[in-house]
Amino acid sequence: MFKELLGLFLLCAGSLLTLLLIGRLLQLRDLFLNQSLGFFDIIKMFTFLSPFFLLLLIPIACMLAVFLTLLRMNTDLESTALRASGVSLYQLLPAPILLAVLCTAITWWISFSGLSWGMENFRATVMDLARSKTQLVLQPGVFNKEFPELTLFAQQADGRSGELKTVFVKDTSRGSQPATILAPRGHVHTDTSEGEIIFQLYDGKIYREEKDGASVIGFGTYQVRMDLSRMLGGYKLGSVRPKEMSWNRLHEYQTELKTGKDVHSREYKLRKVAVEIQKRLVFPFACIVLGLFAVPMASMFGGLHRHWGLLLALGFFLFYYTLLSLGLSLGETGVVPPAIGLWIPNALFSVAGLYGIRQAALERSVRIVELSQHLNVRNLFRRKKADVR
Structure with a gap:
């Protein structure tokens, strides 16, 4: 079971990362064309950008892997056969929990170190490109209009x-x-x-x-x-933003803001740093939260085709991300403390996941597919009865 979970996780994470990188490629196409980059230079730059996207992609890939694996087991009646042989849902949990813990560890490293490493190297690469182009343009005795x-x-x-x-x-x-x-x-x-x-x-x-x-x-x-x-096709560098800083640098920057003299924008910047710090903590734990939430969700939608299940899982994650984005906005504006606003989605999904696992283990969970089919049959029976009358 863990082998299948790991394979689906790598497939989901790789597919989503490829889609996002292709989208970023279209945004940076002027930069690549202006600098005449080679294939390996582009691969290197996308490698540096990957941690920035993986911080968000790993939780959703973990959720999709758990959901699709258990959904397939329910659809193929493997779960029914296991229950009939005395294997409870709790005995199936170690594999999803192990995957969620591994995803949490990877996301934790990205959040604390990998993100700043990737962005620093990406900025350094872009700066090297600018230096090389400047050196090529500056030729003695020539009017340079580049x-x-x-x-x-x-x-x-x-x-x-x-x-x-x-x-x-x-x-x-x-x-x-x-x-x-x-x-x-x-x-x-x-x-x-x-x-x-x-x-x-x-x-x-x-x-x-x-x-x-x-x-x-x-x-x-x-x-x-x-x-x-x-000079770089419109790609903006500017100063290093909080979302590009390392964990230690974030706290140093927070201390600098508290002791700084710029009172006008200090409060907003402090809120923005506080939101970023909480976000770095929320995403690693989201792997465990969403992974456990996917377990009863797969039982609830047992019998559903995989592509519909994929859309449903993405819909649940979209709902989670909407709540998270709302917490980010409220935290930056100071309406809600970031330590509360950003943790509400994890708290809600944790309660729903633990309650759903308990209900599924007792075989009390509502199977949405069977319920919808039952309602359709009842409505059809009523129509036929009305036609007879």
């Missing part, structure tokens, strides 16, 4: 160190007030934390066109910042 709204010329340019000599920059990012910048030397580098390319110029002048003429401003140091997302 940077959006910037025209860059350097008489000398070192692609490795980023050093520039005799620099000319035409900045049209401000629309009606374009600026021409001349500097004897400069330097180009990337800001990994903010996802920006920075052109740092020294001892130069800025020429701006105005309505009445032109203005000239001298400077010692001047920076031209450009968002890397404008």
Whole structure:
């Protein structure tokens, strides 16, 4: 039984992960096309993105595996034969519980370490792509127009160190007030934390066109910042968000917010971090909760075809995820404490699952399929009786 559970779990998790990655591939197609990535580069980037999706997919794959396995046993009357030979439902529970515990352990690792590992490597890979493209664009003695709204010329340019000599920059990012910048030397580098390319110029002048003429401003140091997302097909990097942080980094960030001076946005950010911390705890335990909930659900829908059973199981998970999303929204807005709002779905499904297992073990569970068939037969009998009259 555990072998069949494990096989179905791998099949469900692999299928759902493939669908999500294909959807993300369509979102990032401009990034891949602009950077001319090879097949193995794409595989590597999707490997780094996988933990982000698996945090949600593993609980639903665990639920589907338990539900479909027990549904098949009920449909093929294997459960009836086992009960007739003296094997109770409680004796079948170790296999689903073992699968749920393994899924919980994997999700726990992803939640505490794997998620941040994947996102850090994904961001680092994207940043490397941006650096390599910048080095290719910066060729000495050539007017480079590859940077959006910037025209860059350097008489000398070192692609490795980023050093520039005799620099000319035409900045049209401000629309009606374009600026021409001349500097004897400069330097180009990337800001990994903010996802920006920075052109740092020294001892130069800025020429701006105005309505009445032109203005000239001298400077010692001047920076031209450009968002890397404008070079990477629209993919936004920005600063590291709480959902990309590790467990330890989340708590450090929470402490920094409490002692910070930014009072205006501190409360919202603190709520967002608190919600993320609770979410990292909720998903691992969701594997056990949903796995146990699937046991009586399979008994209730015994006799149902597998594809209908799959749709029903997805419907129950959608209901669970809707409650979880509601808890996330209420927690971020401060209406409900995150420690309560995010744990309500697990609590409700735990109570329903344990009660359903007890009822199924006593063979008191309502079999929905048989009930619907019984109602259809009764309605048909009433119609025939009415026709006779």
